[in-house]
Amino acid sequence: MAKTLDLISVAFLVLVVVSQSESLKQEEEGDRISELPGQPKVxxxxxxxxxxxxxxxGxxxxxxxTESPTSPLSxxxxIWLNGGPGCSSVAYGASEEIGPFRINKSASxxxxxxFSWxxxxxxxxxxxPAGVGFSYSNRSSDLFDTGDTRTAMDSLQFLIGWLDRFPRYKNREVYITGESYAGHYVPQLARQIMxxxxxxxxxxNLKGIMVGNAVTDNYYDNLxxxxxxxxxxxxxxxxxHQLINSCDFRRQKESDECESxxxxxxxxxxxxxxQYNIYAPPCNNSDGSRFTRQSMRLPHRPHRVPISRLYVVNMQLSCIRANIFRQIAGYDPCTEKYAEIYYNRPDVQKALHANKTRIRYKWTACSEVLNRNWNDTDVSILPIYREMIAGGLRVWVFSGDVDSVVPVTATRYSLAQLKLTTKIPWYPWYVKKQVGGWTEVYEGVTFAxxxxxxxxxxxxxxxxxLELFKSFLRGTPLPKS
Structure with missing residues (x-):
């Protein structure tokens, strides 16, 4: 009798496991993108x-x-995160930085x-967090009271649930990357995973993190x-001199004198x-007005970057100077506005399985509501850096050197506070026989x-x-020649 009960129990467990496996397969297949509107074959x-x-x-x-086209299983x-706080990884990381696709200028x-990663x-x-892009909450108060802690916890819960849905990734090496205010998100999520x-x-199986032009420490970032x-x-x-003398860079909210x-x-x-590239032309419209790339106030800084925004619905407002510069250098400063048109298309949302709950607001590259109501921000991320280094994670920090929003000087001042021993002194690194930038390798951190x-x-x-990313994944110093 006991043996019969044991066999029934085993059979029941097998049925449960098989049922769960089939359910996960259905979830995964339900998320499959067959093709996006206007997408080339891949x-x-x-x-x-x-x-x-x-x-x-809720x-x-x-x-x-987006999986790799060759040997994805190996x-x-x-994971890529954009910052803001309140900005979309679909708008920026996926659509104009490291993703496999770019949106054309007609958003068709x-x-x-x-150079996709x-x-x-x-x-x-x-x-x-919820409220960014297509992510949502059924509790509207969440959008008016959010911050670093909930973002990290929710992101961890996302990853746990996502790995259950895609079990083939469960033992895979995981790296977290991002930029700007993701200088908070990435290390904070890494700590939660640890x-x-x-x-x-x-x-x-978290192996390392890499962040670019990253918000790191209140005082040293502002200085x-x-x-x-x-x-x-x-x-x-x-x-x-007036800024240096009148501003207390450690404060969350600056004095009126400093703000002015x-x-x-x-x-x-x-x-x-x-301000995001001081030597590139801004995106100017045909009427002479300026289309401003989404500018968000960093939570620990004064309103030094104004939130001025043109929501463009008429494509007759063309980016004249942008198009000229794009022909010369391959850079188009109007890419954000293309994203806001493309991802609000019903056929695009349907292909992405997005906006199924019919969110009451338009999809935007950044949420001003979240940005203005960010009520929890770490004063410094440097203690988390020390935890990651002690935990053996690979830590890379990079900085585009013509950004004035979170500039290279801010990053260097912040990293200097870690007082790390230099392993490989400062040197130029190369890509296609040209200096790609400069780098120094410390005990525990690589800066480039x-x-x-x-x-x-x-x-x-x-x-x-892409060359930087390849070196990061290999865990090898950037090429000297």
């Missing part, structure tokens, strides 16, 4: 959809996976990015930014420039600049960014 698989991270609040995060999983279709890895773009993996029977403006002749000596000095610098001294790149390094210097 040999790699794509998936996108939602993972619920909090059932009570929070669900949207993802887009390649690592790389896509063309291939020959999915040549060497499987790319998982995550829109986080804590989870230390307690779990099924640890996540480095003002220093960059002055050293690049964007502000006068008088304004520089920031405003004066931008309004009266910067001129009509793209990308010459001539703005805030979104892969947008401005795609070939150099």
């Amino acid at each position: 040999s790699f698989q794509q998936f996108s959809g939602y993972v619920t991270v909090n059932k009570v609040a 929070r669900a995060l949207f993802y887009w996976l 390649k690592p999983l790389v 279709g896509l063309y291939l990015n020959k 999915n040549h060497v890895a499987n790319l998982l773009f995550l829109e986080a 804590v989870y993996s230390n307690k779990s029977k099924h640890p996540i 480095g930014t003002v220093t960059y403006w002055w050293s690049h002749a964007m502000i006068s000596d008088k304004t520089y 000095m920031y405003s004066y610098a931008m309004d009266q001294e910067f001129g009509n420039i793209d 600049t990308v010459r001539g790149a703005g805030h979104e390094v892969p947008l401005f210097k795609p070939r150099a960014a």
